[in-house]
Amino acid sequence: MKITKEIFPQFIEDADPKASGPVSINSYDKNLEHFYSSDMIGFIKASSVSSFKKTRTGLKYVISADKYINRKVMTHETVMNQLVKQKNEKPVDMHVRIDVWTQDTLRIRYGLSVVKEEEIKLPPEQRMLIKDKPDKIRFSVAEDDKNIFLKTKKILITIEKSTAILTVLDSKGEFITKQARYCIMPADSTGMAIGNDGRTTSSFDSFEIASKEQIYGLGERFDHVARKGAVTDFWNKDAIGTSSRRTYVNVPFIVSTAKYGIFLNSSAKTQWDIATKEASTLSFGTAEPVMDYFIITGKSMSEVIFNYCSLTGFSPVPPIWSFGLWMSRNSYMNWDIVFDVANNIRKNNIPCDVLHLDTAWFKDDWNCDLRFSKERFPDPKENISKLNNMGFKISAWQYNFIPPREDNVNYVEAKEKGYLALDKDNNIFRHTNDLPGSWKNDAIIDFSNPEACRWYADQIKDVIRTGISAIKTDFGEGIPEEAKYMNISGSRFHNLYSLAYNCVIFNACKEVSGDNIVWARSGTAGSQRYPLHWGGDSQCTFEGLQGTLRGALSIGLSGFIFYSHDIGGFIGRPTPELYIRWAQMGLFSSHSRCHGGGNTNSREPWSFGEEANRIFKKFADLRYSLLPYIVTEANYCAKNAVPMMKAMVLEAEDDINTYSIEDQYMFGRSILVAPVLESMEKTKKRKVYLPKGIWFDYWTKRRIKSQGSWIEVAVDIYTIPIFIKNGSILAYKKDNAINTEESIFPIEKIESYGKDAEYTITDGKTEYKIQVKDGKISCKDDKYIERLSWK
Known part of the structure; x- marks a missing residue:
């Protein structure tokens, strides 16, 4: 239904800039919040599909997009923002490109001109995206009167012609996710849009969130694990503690219990609003003129994370x-x-x-x-x-800093050779003295400079x-984003710098x-x-x-x-x-x-x-x-691509009871750890959630059959609740070691939890398979075992 003043009196139809004064930016900070909350910022919003064509790697289409002004308006005492369509303004073209990256992953890009491949000057190992070319995938493109269809073996995309709304379904036609429709309140949901605040052009998109759906990811978050309803500070910072929104590691990737993920391929300023402005909407934006993100699907959340790592890289195993x-x-x-x-x-x-x-x-x-x-x-x-x-x-x-001391040989050499970040006057960057603080004069190594690396x-x-x-x-x-770096802007390098920095040192260490x-x-x-x-x-x-x-x-x-x-x-x-x-x-x-x-x-x-x-x-x-x-x-x-400290939602993805658990975890595939996180003065018992199945108390070996339920465990200072999943095998080395000896062998003891179990022990080179059948243990050979016992 079209919103009009007749059915919604608070709706503003006049968007004449002359009637409202100049553009004001209230909070031009480390995010895009001002696009939502300032007065008189321009937006171009998707309206309908005007043309499309199949390409070698996917689909290109042109959207007829209308011009809007984000107006600050008032009804009685309530001040709010509305996107108001500009009268007598012709629609403009928004160009969209969808590439089939894999059978279950799509790359979506759009902007106000034809989307082209961006030239990136950083070496591949310093980039977020390492899979920068799509697989050669068979797919089909079709249309009917209302929709355009793109189909692979695993996913089906529909694009509604009249609204340009994109919907993602699985190969059986089951719903996965869908772009959110435009809401009249831009602070609630911009939808698919390009905004300009007079200084920068930024891109936005929004997807629907189901009422029982939960969202995770976005890096190292100390405030909440589940992100639905949590405000996100998406600018790498010295966290100074582990209980605020600040974090050292921001990752522009979310994973949903609806078994999809979104990876925003941008290191620029980014905004994530996951049911924080509008309860049923996931919105994100980036300070880039071209939006670039991947929709990643999978049979499980774990598979979605694996597919994400297929784009950005897998972790090798430390020694x-x-x-x-x-x-x-x-x-x-x-x-x-x-x-x-x-x-x-x-x-x-x-x-x-x-x-x-x-x-x-x-x-x-x-x-x-x-x-x-x-x-x-x-x-x-x-x-x-x-x-x-x-x-x-x-x-x-x-x-990654060098103190500006003449007796520091690295500072002298780096200054002479141009290996340091500069200010606008091409002097070595220094923070201003507007605020008291520490380390404000330290020189910054420019890891975008290949010679400095x-x-x-x-x-x-x-x-x-x-x-x-x-x-x-x-x-x-x-x-600092205001500093000058050789091969990338400061606004793009701020969050990305950490990747380049650690890459250089990691590779140097590994080489030796x-x-x-x-x-x-x-x-x-x-x-x-x-x-x-x-x-x-x-x-x-x-x-x-x-x-x-x-x-x-x-x-x-x-x-x-x-x-x-x-x-x-x-x-x-x-x-x-x-x-x-x-x-x-x-x-x-x-x-x-x-x-x-x-x-x-x-x-x-x-x-x-x-x-x-x-x-x-x-x-x-x-x-x-x-x-x-x-x-x-x-x-x-x-x-x-499974974390060693695994959130319970990954252990039991379809169990809604696990969605909000953030005080226990799986340590590997078999061990459930419930650390005691309060003083004994405050707690004498600890509630632990056991997903459906059979579990064993590690300390007492008591067998517990759970239907997916909470249990209460008495705690003392000497232990913490630990449970072992049925069908697990734990292998032990000898006691009283002074160090690892850089080996996991020989095995001294094996514990089997349950009558039937199977486990392959490996150090990444040697594999050793152990089986338990009806309580009897069998091994491929016993050259790695000194003494056997089992429970």
Whole structure:
């Protein structure tokens, strides 16, 4: 029905700009909110299809689009915005291109001119999209009086001629999703539109959301895992804690319980409104004149995430030693402290593989010149070799800035060779002094400059050659858009910078060591190709612990397989109880690192008392015993794009009870972990949801048959609720290991949960198959097994 003033008195039909004054932009910030809320911004909106033609890779069509003005209007005391059609203005052409990328994935692009391939100057490994050409797919295009049809083996697209509305169905004709119709309130839904605010041209689209549908993804979200109704800050930032909308990792990808996903192929300013402005609408926009996104379908949410990773890349598996314990603080100030920690770890019989040197291994703390201090860290090769002989790998910190000091050789060289970001006057970029703050004068390495990338990579390789096994790629998220970079605009590079930065260092390390690892903080789409990421600077509170788990689950729903966090939290000093609870979750994460802020603010377990040390050792020993399971699951998860810390919605996708669970998770395919996220003062029992099926209490071996129900578990400080799925096999290494020995073999013990089970243990090279039939175990051979027992 056409909206008129007669049936809706609040509807405004006059859009004469002269009658309303000049355009005002109320909030030109790090998103596109002003397009929705400012007065007198122009929009061009899709109206009807005027022509179409089949292409070699899909379909092109032209839409007749009408011109609108976004007007701020008032009815009684209510101020709102309406899109008002401009009178006496001729329609313009909107050009749409749909390419069949795979049997279940479509790429949709549109703008006000014919859509052409964009020239991208960054190398392929620094781009979000790595599958930049469609498969050769057989598809058909047809039409009738009302619709245009595009069909592959797995999906059917219909485009209604009279409205240009696009609908996605599966091969059987079952509904998947549909573009939302235009709402008169642009703050509710713009629909398919191009907007211009007088400074930039931006593109928008909207899709319907069903009432029981839930949406996930968008990267590392500390506020909520489920995104429906949650406002999203989509601009990489120093999160400074793990309980706000700020995040280090924004990923322009969502996945729906309706078994589709949308990947917005843009690193520019982006806005996501998922039932936040209009309850039944998912809207998104980007500060680009051409909209470019993929609709991804699949038989399951897991398959949708897999198909997304087919576009942006899969994660390789980090080395076995990285799945051991990492010990760190900010910072160990000299070799004496490092060796003291190493000796105490061995004295306390705590298994550990990695010691980390944070910000202080240079001449001065934070003076990142990639050169060991001659006074505090002399003879690095010799001392690293000694630590290697004690069973420790060494990790080293750096960041993407260079302090502007003339005694920093990297700063002097980078300045001379033009490797740094510049301001509008071609001077080295500096933040203004309008606000108080820190690190405002640090120079920024321009990783869009190929020569700067090679220069920095060569220095990282030299660091690795001293015996360092991994590099921590700290920061990378706070990159100013107003700075000038060699091969990309600042507005496009801000979120993308993290990908280029981690790519350079990851590849440099791998070239020397052969290992797939960095310890990264910032990221975006495609960053999963360069594992692994950790959750940044969490606050030392139970709220910080809760937000850390939300970040882990949401980033896992965004294509990231491996994730870690600072056991104990970073900002502040954890109580012994918080430290224990964080360790219990952290040692059931893909990677485990103790870390905290302050060179005397230790995170070694003995510094929190005898009880904390004992409980920590119990869980660390269990982790090391479970190494065959952990590494096997790491290989499975990387191959199948399944996060190692898997949200319950991926375990039981059709169970609506799992949609809002954000305090428990599957650790691999078999182990359900329900960490205790509140103090004992607040909780003596823990509710745990068991999806339909048979589960076993890990500690008591009690068998529980669930119809998909909540159970209540009494909690104490010594354990957390852990359940094993029926049909699982857990394989163990020997107890009392001091490190991983970089191997998952030999297997010492096997536990079978249920009378029938099958499991293939692998380290990525060797496979070892175990079967249990009617309670009897059989193995291909026993050369990898020392002693067998099973439950």
